Amino acid sequence: MKFEIPKFREPDFNQDFLKNAPNCTLEQCPEDGISPENYHALSVYPEYFKINGKWVLATESRMDTVAVAIDEEGKEKVNIVEFRNLKKGDKVVIGRTENAEEGIYMWTKGFESVDSNEDNFAFRSGRSRETAFSIDYDNLYELLKHEKANGGYITWVIGSAVALDKNARDAFEGLVKKGFVDAVFCGNNTAAIDLENGVYGSTWGQDIFVKEQNTNNNIYETINLARSYGSMKAFMGSGKVEDGFIKALYDRDIPVVISCSIRDRLPLPEAYTDVYKAQDAMRAHTRKSSTIIMLSAILFTIASGNMTPSYNKFNGEIRPVYLYTVDIQEFAVNKLADRGTLTATSIVTNTQDFLRNVNRSLE
Known part of the structure; x- marks a missing residue:
C-alpha cells in the first residue's frame, strides 16, 4: 500500500464562536529576553491566533515557547520564539485561555478523519501487550x-x-x-x-x-x-x-x-x-x-x-x-x-x- 501523509483539516471558521471572537491581545517586550506578564505559552497542538480579524495558524508550535505576532495589514504572521530569544519591542500574544474568547484557539482535531470510525492519525493511540508491534x-x-x-x-x-x-x-x-x-x-x-x-x-x-x-x-x-x-x-x-x-x-x-x-x-x-x-x-x-x-x-x-x-x-x-x-x-x-x-x-x-x-x- 502506498504511504500517504494525513491531510490537515482546518476548523470551520464560520462557527459563531470563532467568527465573533476578538483579536488576540498583543503587548511589547520591555527588554531583550523578558516577556510581558500573562504571556501565552504554546503547546505541541496546532494553535490559531486572531490578528486583524484573520485566524492565523502558528506553524512550528512547540513546548514552552511564546507567540510573537506580526500584525501588519496583509502580512499577519505568528513566529514561535523561546523566551531567551525575545527582543525588545516584540509583540507577544497575551492570554491564558485557548477557546477563542481571547483570540487564541487550540485545534486538536486537525489530523483526525471526518469519519470518526477511521483513525488515520491520532496524537495518542491505544496499545496493549497483545498488539503486533x-x-x-x-x-x-x-x-x-x-x-x-x-x-x-x-x-x-x-x-x-x-x-x-x-x-x-x-x-x-x-x-x-x-x-x-x-x-x-x-x-x-x-x-x-x-x-x-x-x-x-x-x-x-x-x-x-x-x-x-x-x-x-x-x-x-x-x-x-x-x-x-x-x-x-x-x-x-x-x-x-x-x-x-x-x-x-x-x-x-x-x-x-x-x-x-x-x-x-x-x-x-x-x-x-x-x-x-x-x-x-x-x-x-x-x-x-x-x-x-x-x-x-x-x-x-x-x-x-x-x-x-x-x-x-x-x-x-x-x-x-x-x-x-x-x-x-x-x-x-x-x-x-x-x-x-x-x-x-x-x-x-x-x-x-x-x-x-x-x-x-x-x-
Missing part, C-alpha cells in the same frame, strides 16, 4: 521511503549504543550511504567511540569489544588526533579514519550536531560546549525535520522532542512530524510522551536489532 516497523519503512522520495528531512538522535556494537555501527553507516539520514544529533562520546573504531579498529581500547572498561586507551588519542587537524572535515580528509558513520556523514556533507556534557573531558573539533549554542544548532534542524528517530539517548531524546513541533508546513501543506523513540527500556521510550510530546511512536527493543532490521529492509 511489527506494524510499527512496516509503517516506518514506508515512511522513510516516502520521505526520501519526496524531499523529507530525516533527523536521527543517537546514543553510544550505535557506536559500541559493530553491527549497529555498520547498519547506521549503511543508512547514511543510502540517503535515509539528513542530520544527526549525538554526544561527544558517541562520535569519539565511532572515530576510535575508524582509526584504531578498537572500542574503548579493545579490539574485540566485550564490555565498557575503565580505560581510555585510544579514545583520547583519537580526540587529540582530530584536534590536531583543526576541524572534523580536515580530519576526515586525512585518511586516518577508515570507516564509520561519522566519516560517512562528513564525506556526504550531512550535518552533525555533536554536543558535550558536563562529564566530557576533551571535546572533538566543532563539538558544542555551550548548551544554548548546542540547542540553537539542534533547533535549526528540528524546525525543518519531517521525521525524527531517536535511539538509546534518553536526555537527547527529551530535549529534541521538546523542541520539535508535532506538525509543520512542508511544501505549503500542514502535516504531522513523525517521531520514533527506540530503547531497550520501556521507561525510556515513554519518557518523551510524559514530557509533553504527543506524536511519538515508541519501540521497545535494543538499538542493534532495530538498526539492522531497518537497514536490511531498506535495501
Whole structure:
C-alpha cells in the first residue's frame, strides 16, 4: 500500500464562536529576553491566533515557547520564539485561555478523519501487550521511503549504543550511504567511540569489544588526533579514519550536531560546549525535520522532542512530524510522551536489532 501523509483539516471558521471572537491581545517586550506578564505559552497542538480579524495558524508550535505576532495589514504572521530569544519591542500574544474568547484557539482535531470510525492519525493511540508491534516497523519503512522520495528531512538522535556494537555501527553507516539520514544529533562520546573504531579498529581500547572498561586507551588519542587537524572535515580528509558513520556523514556533507556534557573531558573539533549554542544548532534542524528517530539517548531524546513541533508546513501543506523513540527500556521510550510530546511512536527493543532490521529492509 502506498504511504500517504494525513491531510490537515482546518476548523470551520464560520462557527459563531470563532467568527465573533476578538483579536488576540498583543503587548511589547520591555527588554531583550523578558516577556510581558500573562504571556501565552504554546503547546505541541496546532494553535490559531486572531490578528486583524484573520485566524492565523502558528506553524512550528512547540513546548514552552511564546507567540510573537506580526500584525501588519496583509502580512499577519505568528513566529514561535523561546523566551531567551525575545527582543525588545516584540509583540507577544497575551492570554491564558485557548477557546477563542481571547483570540487564541487550540485545534486538536486537525489530523483526525471526518469519519470518526477511521483513525488515520491520532496524537495518542491505544496499545496493549497483545498488539503486533511489527506494524510499527512496516509503517516506518514506508515512511522513510516516502520521505526520501519526496524531499523529507530525516533527523536521527543517537546514543553510544550505535557506536559500541559493530553491527549497529555498520547498519547506521549503511543508512547514511543510502540517503535515509539528513542530520544527526549525538554526544561527544558517541562520535569519539565511532572515530576510535575508524582509526584504531578498537572500542574503548579493545579490539574485540566485550564490555565498557575503565580505560581510555585510544579514545583520547583519537580526540587529540582530530584536534590536531583543526576541524572534523580536515580530519576526515586525512585518511586516518577508515570507516564509520561519522566519516560517512562528513564525506556526504550531512550535518552533525555533536554536543558535550558536563562529564566530557576533551571535546572533538566543532563539538558544542555551550548548551544554548548546542540547542540553537539542534533547533535549526528540528524546525525543518519531517521525521525524527531517536535511539538509546534518553536526555537527547527529551530535549529534541521538546523542541520539535508535532506538525509543520512542508511544501505549503500542514502535516504531522513523525517521531520514533527506540530503547531497550520501556521507561525510556515513554519518557518523551510524559514530557509533553504527543506524536511519538515508541519501540521497545535494543538499538542493534532495530538498526539492522531497518537497514536490511531498506535495501
